[in-house]
Amino acid sequence: MNIDLIIVGNELLNGKIEDRNTHYLACELYNQGHKLRKVHIIGDDEKLYFEALDAAFSHSEVVITTGGLGPTQDDLTKDILGKYFKCTSECSEEALEMTLSHFKRGNREYDQDKFPYHYLPRGFKAIFNPAGYAPGLHFTDGRKTVFATPGVPTEFQAMLKEEIFPKLSKNSNEIIKHIIVKTWKVPESKIFFELAPKLWDELSPLGEVSSLPHLVGVDIGVKLIESSQAQISKKEEKIIELIKATPLKDYIWHIGTETMEELIIREASEKNLTIGCAESCTGGLVASKLTDISGSSAVFWGSVVSYANEVKMKSLGVGEETLKNYGAVSEQTALEMAIGAREHLGVDITVTTTGIAGPGGGSKEKPVGTVGIGISTSKESKSKIYHFSGTRKSLKERFARVALMKLLEAIREA
Amino acid sequence: MNIDLIIVGNELLNGKIEDRNTHYLACELYNQGHKLRKVHIIGDDEKLYFEALDAAFSHSEVVITTGGLGPTQDDLTKDILGKYFKCTSECSEEALEMTLSHFKRGNREYDQDKFPYHYLPRGFKAIFNPAGYAPGLHFTDGRKTVFATPGVPTEFQAMLKEEIFPKLSKNSNEIIKHIIVKTWKVPESKIFFELAPKLWDELSPLGEVSSLPHLVGVDIGVKLIESSQAQISKKEEKIIELIKATPLKDYIWHIGTETMEELIIREASEKNLTIGCAESCTGGLVASKLTDISGSSAVFWGSVVSYANEVKMKSLGVGEETLKNYGAVSEQTALEMAIGAREHLGVDITVTTTGIAGPGGGSKEKPVGTVGIGISTSKESKSKIYHFSGTRKSLKERFARVALMKLLEAIREA
Numbered sequence: 001m002n003i004d005l006i007i008v009g010n011e012l013l014n015g016k017i018e019d020r021n022t023h024y025l026a027c028e029l030y031n032q033g034h035k036l037r038k039v040h041i042i043g044d045d046e047k048l049y050f051e052a053l054d055a056a057f058s059h060s061e062v063v064i065t066t067g068g069l070g071p072t073q074d075d076l077t078k079d080i081l082g083k084y085f086k087c088t089s090e091c092s093e094e095a096l097e098m099t100l101s102h103f104k105r106g107n108r109e110y111d112q113d114k115f116p117y118h119y120l121p122r123g124f125k126a127i128f129n130p131a132g133y134a135p136g137l138h139f140t141d142g143r144k145t146v147f148a149t150p151g152v153p154t155e156f157q158a159m160l161k162e163e164i165f166p167k168l169s170k171n172s173n174e175i176i177k178h179i180i181v182k183t184w185k186v187p188e189s190k191i192f193f194e195l196a197p198k199l200w201d202e203l204s205p206l207g208e209v210s211s212l213p214h215l216v217g218v219d220i221g222v223k224l225i226e227s228s229q230a231q232i233s234k235k236e237e238k239i240i241e242l243i244k245a246t247p248l249k250d251y252i253w254h255i256g257t258e259t260m261e262e263l264i265i266r267e268a269s270e271k272n273l274t275i276g277c278a279e280s281c282t283g284g285l286v287a288s289k290l291t292d293i294s295g296s297s298a299v300f301w302g303s304v305v306s307y308a309n310e311v312k313m314k315s316l317g318v319g320e321e322t323l324k325n326y327g328a329v330s331e332q333t334a335l336e337m338a339i340g341a342r343e344h345l346g347v348d349i350t351v352t353t354t355g356i357a358g359p360g361g362g363s364k365e366k367p368v369g370t371v372g373i374g375i376s377t378s379k380e381s382k383s384k385i386y387h388f389s390g391t392r393k394s395l396k397e398r399f400a401r402v403a404l405m406k407l408l409e410a411i412r413e414a
Numbered sequence: 415m416n417i418d419l420i421i422v423g424n425e426l427l428n429g430k431i432e433d434r435n436t437h438y439l440a441c442e443l444y445n446q447g448h449k450l451r452k453v454h455i456i457g458d459d460e461k462l463y464f465e466a467l468d469a470a471f472s473h474s475e476v477v478i479t480t481g482g483l484g485p486t487q488d489d490l491t492k493d494i495l496g497k498y499f500k501c502t503s504e505c506s507e508e509a510l511e512m513t514l515s516h517f518k519r520g521n522r523e524y525d526q527d528k529f530p531y532h533y534l535p536r537g538f539k540a541i542f543n544p545a546g547y548a549p550g551l552h553f554t555d556g557r558k559t560v561f562a563t564p565g566v567p568t569e570f571q572a573m574l575k576e577e578i579f580p581k582l583s584k585n586s587n588e589i590i591k592h593i594i595v596k597t598w599k600v601p602e603s604k605i606f607f608e609l610a611p612k613l614w615d616e617l618s619p620l621g622e623v624s625s626l627p628h629l630v631g632v633d634i635g636v637k638l639i640e641s642s643q644a645q646i647s648k649k650e651e652k653i654i655e656l657i658k659a660t661p662l663k664d665y666i667w668h669i670g671t672e673t674m675e676e677l678i679i680r681e682a683s684e685k686n687l688t689i690g691c692a693e694s695c696t697g698g699l700v701a702s703k704l705t706d707i708s709g710s711s712a713v714f715w716g717s718v719v720s721y722a723n724e725v726k727m728k729s730l731g732v733g734e735e736t737l738k739n740y741g742a743v744s745e746q747t748a749l750e751m752a753i754g755a756r757e758h759l760g761v762d763i764t765v766t767t768t769g770i771a772g773p774g775g776g777s778k779e780k781p782v783g784t785v786g787i788g789i790s791t792s793k794e795s796k797s798k799i800y801h802f803s804g805t806r807k808s809l810k811e812r813f814a815r816v817a818l819m820k821l822l823e824a825i826r827e828a
Contacts, residue, residue, distance in 0.1 A: 015441030283705025284698030291697025
């Protein structure tokens with residue numbers, strides 16, 4: 001099924017908030033075999049809202065709108081959808097009952113004179129909101145179907161999952177699978193122009209080929225749409241065979257959809273290894289990424305975020321002399337942090353980061369973007385300096401991703 | 415100036431990556447006094463690309479495209495823009511020279527036979543890429559102007575900042591200011607229907623009013639466009655006066671654009687206080703948010719991410735009896751973590767989190783979404799249990815935001 005998403009709100013276009021709904025919807029629709037054709041982000045603007053609805057319905061049967069359903073005067077969605085489908089607003093018993101239940105759940109009283117939640121365009125159905133107060137909307141005239149949801153991500157996600165996805169019918173004859181081959185330590189252009197110049201053309205007859213560079217590594221994807229699982233498996237085998245026949249085979253770290261964090265938790269768990277970190281420049285980001293993974297508590301014991309040198313010395317036992325002679329951003333400090341963290345946390349493997357995320361703190365010898373990454377296991381402890389460029393936040397992200405890569409390598413070597 | 419953004423790439427619509435460019439562009443254009451009218455996110459689809467260009471130029475003079483400029487076969491931008499403006503592709507000496515300099519900077523050799531970077535539609539100009547290999551594109555026919563940039567956020571941002579923003583002319587007669595009043599501990603509907611029911615109408619004659627609910631708190635914004643700084647100041651004063659005349663005044667935590675993390679770092683710094691944390695369920699997220707702030711190292715010393723009970727006991731001195739009798743997610747453990755962290759890190763104020771982010775680990779007594787937040791200062795130590803709902807990631811985010819709120823309160827009370 002073809003679906004468009006219309007996101008409404010001035011706050012997205014003037015930078016006051018960042019859209020978090022597209023990514024969730026994109027992942028879910030993809031996994032359910034639907035096609036997200038276009039995302040329209042517009043302000044609280046009646047004309048652009050109408051144009052977006054027209055454009056969306058010109059190539060999609062279903063439109064999901066998000067935002068503009070709240071209680072304030074800039075909340076246009078209900079009014080616009082009523083006008084678009086030529087339905088006048090009326091009080092809905094169903095919406096009232098639903099709203100009362102939402103407010104009861106939140107231990108609040110619903111004031112019918114002040115709130116507009118129980119008014120709907122005639123013919124529209126109210127959608128239960130599992131996580132907020134405003135009901136959603138649902139309407140179809142047979143050819144065009146619209147769902148309207150609140151813009152708050154928790155409400156958007158809960159309403160989609162529990163109420164809207166079950167209503168989207170699926171093409172049951174198709175099996176969709178995305179084969180993803182994840183590589184590292186080689187840039188995108190080197191893959192397609194040096195290591196495997198014929199690969200793209202070889203893969204294309206099998207499915208839709210794509211290439212996706214990340215901060216660390218490049219994913220090569222092939223989307224398969226077949227009518228049987230056997231055909232999928234056959235093609236999958238062929239794809240992997242084609243890729244492994246090139247020198248790219250030495251740069252593959254995963255075939256599948258798991259993230260690096262997920263692999264770290266799974267592989268550490270399979271090897272019965274406990275892990276931890278000590279973070280200076282990444283300031284907790286590595287630990288936060290690992291603890292995003294459900295079940296991480298089985299193997300991840302903790303992190304010492306040692307932003308101050310005092311903490312590096314006291315918690316991790318980094319030598320005052322080391323800091324004085326080599327500086328906090330050095331192979332020596334990264335190494336002592338890794339060894340110290342392994343002892344302090346009592347885990348099998350640690351990874352550490354110490355670097356300069358900027359914008360201040362850089363020098364000619366150690367410019368912003370310099371980072372020391374340390375690893376300590378029962379077999380060996382090692383560290384290395386890397387250099388990257390970027391803003392403070394993108395450098396933190398990049399430092400964290402390299403640390404995760406080294407941690408995964410260490411788990412595999414352990 | 416009215417500007418549309420067209421984001422191109424299947425990987426955004428099938429959930430393989432999340433768009434990071436809209437938010438950056440939205441903030442920058444807003445601060446520069448331009449208006450981002452619409453964002454179009456489309457796949458590598460020629461028909462939708464043409465339609466997006468038509469729609470964009472129907473209300474904007476400038477279109478910025480991002481993505482589709484790489485070396486692989488799904489990179490359509492150059493081809494589409496050439497067709498749209500009826501310019502045939504040709505070898506460009508300027509683009510070649512620029513590309514050679516990009517490759518030289520990256521210590522790589524540019525192979526003219528394999529890479530397409532030195533071909534441009536006739537009449538297009540190449541744009542220097544400060545952070546990558548592919549040049550951008552710039553074309554104007556007098557009425558319509560287009561800039562094309564790579565999709566990688568670091569390249570997108572660098573190219574905009576250094577090459578494109580300087581080319582966007584500005585309406586120099588207007589001064590724009592967004593007055594933001596940040597509130598907490600009161601829901602959006604209560605503000606506008608109970609505490610200050612007339613506020614929206616009172617503020618509207620002064621400028622464009624908006625209301626923005628966050629995970630913690632609601633921002634009320636008024637956008638002012640005036641021809642002098644004096645008029646801005648007069649209106650700003652009036653807005654604050656109007657808001658402070660309502661009971662909402664007791665719920666304001668900031669007037670201005672600083673984030674909670676920025677205020678924490680600034681106010682701790684002004685009071686000469688050092689801060690730290692101990693995190694269980696947030697797994698480093700609180701520390702990571704604080705260290706996103708440039709200059710945080712002056713006051714933030716570190717965090718003990720104590721995911722395992724062993725670390726809670728060893729690093730923070732949480733009693734084995736406490737864990738046994740009350741559990742890791744309890745007021746008692748949160749309190750002992752806060753006191754222990756203050757001692758262990760040697761800082762003035764600590765905040766701690768211990769909770770259940772799910773999806774597993776909940777019980778009837780302590781369901782997923784339960785969190786204990788502890789605070790310790792030289793004056794007092796306290797803790798409290800809160801309950802929220804959401805997914806693992808949204809709960810981590812919410813737990814972290816509440817912890818930051820309590821930390822800011824503690825800094826203000828210290």
